Amino acid sequence: MLGNIGFCHLLRPMAYGAFHPIWIVGDDLGPEQDIIVAGPVCESGDVLTQKDEEPVPRRLPMPKAGDLIVVGGAGAYGFSMSSNYNTQPLIPEVVVDGGQCELTRRRQTLDDILREEIGRS
Numbered sequence: 001m002l003g004n005i006g007f008c009h010l011l012r013p014m015a016y017g018a019f020h021p022i023w024i025v026g027d028d029l030g031p032e033q034d035i036i037v038a039g040p041v042c043e044s045g046d047v048l049t050q051k052d053e054e055p056v057p058r059r060l061p062m063p064k065a066g067d068l069i070v071v072g073g074a075g076a077y078g079f080s081m082s083s084n085y086n087t088q089p090l091i092p093e094v095v096v097d098g099g100q101c102e103l104t105r106r107r108q109t110l111d112d113i114l115r116e117e118i119g120r121s
Helices: 010-014 076-083 110-114
Strands: 022-025 032-035 056-061 068-071 093-097 100-105
Touching: 022 056, 100 110
Parallel strands: none
Antiparallel strands: 022 068, 032 056, 093 100
């Protein structure tokens, strides 16, 4: 399953096999099946569901266009370790406190990334 989150946004699963809860949010979710969650970068480590450098399936419903892939427990490490590797925009971040959700970083755009380039007119 390919998402718009990968190891450049959350390095911990690739770096040392950290487990993060993952769930799918959407309408009319289908039955759960074994799914490997991988990111958009063509690198062998761009897998969010791995242990000991091997992909490990999770029981999740197969997402459809418009569904959200939620990765929990990223916290401060996820924020501070994320990067624009391979020109990947930083993903939006939401802090969840009980039943309250607050957007704390909006999705980055390509213009946001390129704005810092020297010599751009």
